[in-house]
Amino acid sequence: xxxxxxxxxxxxxxxxxxxxxxxxxxxxxxxTMFWYRQFPKQSLMLMATSNEGSKATYxxxxxxxxxxxxHASLTLSTLTVTSAHPEDSSFYICSATFGGYEQYFGxxxxxxxx
Amino acid sequence: TQLLExxxxxxxxxxxENLTVYCNSSSVFSSLQWYRQEPGEGPVLLxxxxxxxxxxxxxxxxxxxxxxxxxxxxxxxxxxxxxxGLYLCAGPWAGGTSYGKLTFGQGTILxxxx
Numbered sequence: 402x403x404x405x406x407x408x409x410x411x412x413x414x415x416x417x418x419x420x421x422x423x424x425x426x427x428x429x430x431x432x433t434m435f436w437y438r439q440f441p442k443q444s445l446m447l448m449a450t451s452n453e454g455s456k457a458t459y460x461x462x463x464x465x466x467x468x469x470x471x472h473a474s475l476t477l478s479t480l481t482v483t484s485a486h487p488e489d490s491s492f493y494i495c496s497a498t499f500g501g502y503e504q505y506f507g508x509x510x511x512x513x514x515x
Numbered sequence: 516t517q518l519l520e521x522x523x524x525x526x527x528x529x530x531x532e533n534l535t536v537y538c539n540s541s542s543v544f545s546s547l548q549w550y551r552q553e554p555g556e557g558p559v560l561l562x563x564x565x566x567x568x569x570x571x572x573x574x575x576x577x578x579x580x581x582x583x584x585x586x587x588x589x590x591x592x593x594x595x596x597x598x599x600g601l602y603l604c605a606g607p608w609a610g611g612t613s614y615g616k617l618t619f620g621q622g623t624i625l626x627x628x629x
Contacts, residue, residue, distance in 0.1 A: 405557075433615045444603060444622040445558070450615075494557050498615040502546060502607045506557035 404428050405497050407507035414485055415515055422480045422510045424495030430475035431497035435504065436468070439492045451478045485514040517542040519604055521620035529628050531593050536623045538604035539586040545607055547587045548617070549578055552601040561589075594627045601625075 404427040414420050424434060433452050437445040449470050451457040457470035467489075469481040478497075482489055490513050496504040520539045528534055538547065546565045550558035562571050564580035564587060571578045575598075577590040591598055602623045608616040 407557075435616070442601075442622075442624055444601075444619050447616070492555075496557075500615075502615055502617060503548060503560055503563055504605075504615070504617060505560065506550075508557045509555065511555070 403499075403505040405431075405495065405505050405507040407495055407510050409510060410508060411511045411513075413513045413515060416486055417484055419481055419483045420485055420512060422482075422493055422495075422512075424478045424480070424497070424507050426476045426497040426499075426505070429497075429499050431478075432475070432500055433498050434472060434478040435496045435498075436470060436478070436480050437494045437496065439494060439509075441492075445494065448480075482512065485512070487514045490514045517544075517606065517609055517618050519606060519618055519620035521602075521604055521623050523623060524621060525624050525626075527626045527628070528594055530595055532627075534591050534594055534625070536589045536602055536604075536625070537586065538588065538620050540606070541585065542609070543584050545584070547580060547584075547604055547606045549587070549589055550603045550605065552603065554600070558601075558603055591625075594625075596627045596629050599625055599627050 406425045408423045436448045448463045449457045449459045451472040453472050453475050459465045472478040494509045496506045522537050548563045549561045552558040562578045567584045568582045569580045575592045579588045604620040605617040608618045
């Protein structure tokens with residue numbers, strides 16, 4: 402149980418375009434979803450916390466207009482990287498929780514901006 | 516600010532050796548979790564420790580939670596190449612109202628050579 406999927410797993414886009422990443426909890430309703438960014442050989446960096454039906458809470462230093470988060474249902478959250486630039490290239494991971502502090506992570510999305 | 520200090524940051528060992536990873540803080544945590552992440556994948560929850568002094572075993576992995584609930588350790592016996600990955604400790608974030616949010620350690624990159 403507690404399976405989280407992410408789509409796409411890899412995406413290459415051109416500078417200036419937007420990319421949407423989906424995060425789904427497959428077998429449970431997620432009260433909260435989180436979006437992380439991870440650089441090579443480093444820990445996870447929390448970008449934002451997302452609750453269904455309400456605005457996401459962004460961490461300090463994360464541009465909310467650049468990283469748009471929509472949490473339309475208890476099983477789906479999306480992250481849209483708008484006007485992507487090469488410095489946005491990274492590994493993006495979502496996680497979901499259903500009431501406790503144990504988070505269940507998606508497999509990640511590798512974004513490359515050319 | 517709650518900080519989780521993990522050590523060592525890098526560990527490179529031969530198959531069959533034993534190892535211990537430490538996760539320390541000056542703050543008390545209600546629980547601590549350990550995750551393992553393989554390259555290109557999302558982290559996978561290994562265990563949650565809740566009670567001070569608790570010891571949990573998962574095959575060759577032994578997890579301890581300090582009596583004061585400020586530290587935890589992960590001991591692997593007879594490491595195998597399949598244990599290779601990034602190990603992360605995490606605990607509930609105590610600030611604000613973001614329920615379910617975690618504080619992560621910096622991670623330990625373990626490489627087990629055949």
